[in-house]
Amino acid sequence: xxxxxxxxxxxxxxxxxxxxxxxxxxxxxxxxxxxxxxxxxxxxxxxxxxxxxxxxxxxxxxxxxxxxxxxxxxxxxxxxxxxxxxxxxxxxxxxxxxxxxxxxxxxxxxxxxxxxxxxxxxxxxxxxxxxxxxxxxxxxxxxxxxxxxxxxxxxxxxxxxxxxxxxxxxxxxxxxxxxxxxxxxxxxxxxxxxxxxxxxxxxxxxxxxxxxxxxxxxxxxxxxxxxxxxxxxxxxxxxxxxxxxxxxxxxxxxxxxxxxxxxxxxxxxxxxxxxxxxxxxxxxxxxxxxxxxxxxxxxxxxxxxxxxxxxxxxxxxxxxxxxxxxxxxxxxxxxxxxxxxxxxxxxxxxxxxxxxxxxxxxxxxxxxxxxxxxxxxxxxxxxxxxxxxxxxxxxxxxxxxxxxxxxxxxxxxxxxxxxxxxxxxxxxxxxxxxxxxxxxxxxxxxxxxxxxxxxxxxxxxxxxxxxxxxxxxxxxxxxxxxxxxxxxxxxxxxxxxxxxxxxxxxxxxxxxxxxxxxxxxxxxxxxxxxxxxxxxxxxxxxxxxxxx
Amino acid sequence: xxxxxxxxxxxxxxxxxxxxxxxxxxxxxxxxxxxxxxxxxxxxxxxxxxxxxxxxxxxxxxxxxxxxxxxxxxxxxxxxxxxxxxxxxxxxxxxxxxxxxxxxxxxxxxxxx
Numbered sequence: 256x257x258x259x260x261x262x263x264x265x266x267x268x269x270x271x272x273x274x275x276x277x278x279x280x281x282x283x284x285x286x287x288x289x290x291x292x293x294x295x296x297x298x299x300x301x302x303x304x305x306x307x308x309x310x311x312x313x314x315x316x317x318x319x320x321x322x323x324x325x326x327x328x329x330x331x332x333x334x335x336x337x338x339x340x341x342x343x344x345x346x347x348x349x350x351x352x353x354x355x356x357x358x359x360x361x362x363x364x365x366x367x368x369x370x371x372x373x374x375x376x377x378x379x380x381x382x383x384x385x386x387x388x389x390x391x392x393x394x395x396x397x398x399x400x401x402x403x404x405x406x407x408x409x410x411x412x413x414x415x416x417x418x419x420x421x422x423x424x425x426x427x428x429x430x431x432x433x434x435x436x437x438x439x440x441x442x443x444x445x446x447x448x449x450x451x452x453x454x455x456x457x458x459x460x461x462x463x464x465x466x467x468x469x470x471x472x473x474x475x476x477x478x479x480x481x482x483x484x485x486x487x488x489x490x491x492x493x494x495x496x497x498x499x500x501x502x503x504x505x506x507x508x509x510x511x512x513x514x515x516x517x518x519x520x521x522x523x524x525x526x527x528x529x530x531x532x533x534x535x536x537x538x539x540x541x542x543x544x545x546x547x548x549x550x551x552x553x554x555x556x557x558x559x560x561x562x563x564x565x566x567x568x569x570x571x572x573x574x575x576x577x578x579x580x581x582x583x584x585x586x587x588x589x590x591x592x593x594x595x596x597x598x599x600x601x602x603x604x605x606x607x608x609x610x611x612x613x614x615x616x617x618x619x620x621x622x623x624x625x626x627x628x629x630x631x632x633x634x635x636x637x638x639x640x641x642x643x644x645x646x647x648x649x650x651x652x653x654x655x656x657x658x659x660x661x662x663x664x665x666x667x668x669x670x671x672x673x674x675x676x677x678x679x680x681x682x683x684x685x686x687x688x689x690x691x692x693x694x695x696x697x698x699x700x701x702x703x704x705x706x707x708x709x710x711x712x713x714x715x716x717x718x719x720x721x722x723x724x725x726x727x728x729x730x731x732x733x734x735x736x737x738x739x740x741x742x743x744x745x746x747x748x749x750x751x752x753x754x755x756x757x758x759x760x761x762x763x764x765x766x767x768x769x770x771x772x773x774x775x776x777x778x779x780x781x782x783x784x785x786x787x788x789x790x791x792x793x794x795x796x797x798x799x800x801x802x803x
Numbered sequence: 804x805x806x807x808x809x810x811x812x813x814x815x816x817x818x819x820x821x822x823x824x825x826x827x828x829x830x831x832x833x834x835x836x837x838x839x840x841x842x843x844x845x846x847x848x849x850x851x852x853x854x855x856x857x858x859x860x861x862x863x864x865x866x867x868x869x870x871x872x873x874x875x876x877x878x879x880x881x882x883x884x885x886x887x888x889x890x891x892x893x894x895x896x897x898x899x900x901x902x903x904x905x906x907x908x909x910x911x912x913x914x915x916x
Contacts, residue, residue, distance in 0.1 A: 699886050702890075703889050706857045708894075710862055710894050713858065728899065734895070
């Protein structure tokens with residue numbers, strides 16, 4: 256009786272290696288541009304549907320697509336609203352693999368293993384070289400299914416197995432639960448559906464049980480989406496919860512329909528599918544298509560109503576809020592002047608955040624307002640800087656109309672570079688201050704550095720308002736900071752005998768970073784001043800440009 | 804925080820006492836700006852009674868500096884403790900306001916024509 260076992264085991268092994276091979280190969284394909292492209296595609300409803308279908312087809316896991324979009328949302332390349340249709344349609348993409356199973360599997364599998372394996376090994380395939388490993392893995396997956404089918408067929412023909420199966424309760428509900436459970440380790444509904452079809456072909460399952468196994472995968476997808484993404488927070492969690500709710504709802508509805516149809520003896524879903532084709536494998540594939548269509552329908556039904564509920568279930572985190580640019584957006588990059596104006600606003604907004612770094616280090620003027628930890632503020636700041644740098648890079652690729660626009664762009668880029676340095680130095684100051692043990696020996700310098708920097712940053716913010724007198728004051732306050740810093744460093748190195756070595760080193764590092772902030776603020780004041788300076792070149796075109 | 808005013812040789816002297824921080828800076832700034840409303844605008848801030856000064860206090864002084872400069876007046880600060888002097892130096896305020904060792908020298912500097 257046990258001759259079948261090595262065949263089923265080999266099939267199962269090839270199948271799982273195929274699934275994991277496809278997944279890991281595809282993880283290496285998406286680069287930054289690929290992610291940006293799918294992020295952009297999600298903004299158009301039809302493109303979003305096509306993208307979702309294709310992503311579902313390629314990855315064969317709708318939860319995987321939800322996780323990809325969670326990452327895009329985190330980077331500000333997509334929003335929850337844009338991601339939901341893509342995730343909805345990724346459920347439909349899973350159907351492709353099940354229909355592919357209707358092809359002559361052994362020949363297709365062997366061809367894919369041979370072609371994909373040779374190309375992957377010798378680096379053939381030109382620009383499609385990256386697709387060869389997943390094709391090879393797909394071949395392994397399909398061949399694994401074929402082996403399992405053969406093994407199970409042998410098993411089912413055995414009289415002892417037949418008598419064993421006869422003793423089991425003929426419950427479709429167990430098949431439903433089996434589908435739900437199997438979905439979690441296998442991580443793909445279509446892969447479980449193929450196992451179901453294989454078990455049907457191996458005469459382990461009846462058609463009804465196979466269908467119930469399919470339906471169970473929806474419930475399993477729902478639970479898997481809920482539990483496997485529990486580490487995600489805020490909007491990233493929202494998209495995963497959406498996928499969970501959609502699949503759980505579809506699973507429960509289809510279960511209800513199944514029993515209504517069975518007990519009521521009337522035709523609902525399966526009855527209609529039954530009338531479409533007499534070919535059993537095609538019929539099962541159509542049932543799976545129907546199941547995934549129910550998921551998509553549910554998704555669209557819930558989409559409009561879900562945003563409030565999702566926000567309640569997984570409220571946006573402070574970090575997500577802070578990581579978003581407030582002013583710049585993709586459309587603004589089409590007009591350089593508007594883009595530059597918004598970029599300046601964004602920079603000013605970023606300057607306004609820096610005093611909160613000091614609040615988290617104990618600056619007294621927080622007014623009782625709670626501020627996020629400085630590490631969170633720092634990461635969020637860098638995320639916005641990243642967006643701003645990409646935005647300015649897009650602007651510089653545009654056709655600059657005049658000399659003034661060119662100068663303006665360069666000034667904004669310079670200001671952004673200085674801001675990056677200033678943020679880094681401020682972060683370092685706060686980081687060092689937080690590391691200092693509270694002791695009377697360092698209490699004065701701690702207080703003085705924090706309060707001085709706060710006053711300077713707020714004065715810088717005034718200067719960003721564009722008033723000449725504010726810019727001039729900032730420039731005077733921050734001119735030649737080296738002298739005071741040098742004296743303070745000497746003071747803390749030579750005097751203050753009550754300080755230990757680590758404290759002394761930390762204080763010296765703090766003074767150095769504070770000096771750096773002063774120098775950078777002074778440079779910023781110069782870029783603000785330069786912006787105010789009258790220029791004769793307002794209407795001068797760039798060389799080779801038409802003035803009109 | 805309390806502010807006492809005194810006129811000496813045509814110079815208005817503000818004696819500040821207490822904590823010059825977020826809880827008092829707004830009111831202090833209003834008082835300073837309203838009282839510094841004469842011509843020629845010559846002001847001395849005596850901070851000898853100040854226990855602690857924070858960024859809010861510095862910003863209130865900055866508002867006074869702006870007003871004085873806008874009116875082509877003069878301003879000096881005196882009575883700084885070691886800690887207050889350090890905060891003035893670190894923040895660069897010593898570059899926009901003369902720091903004087905004594906009240907007399909501050910009045911003399913501001914009173915110069």
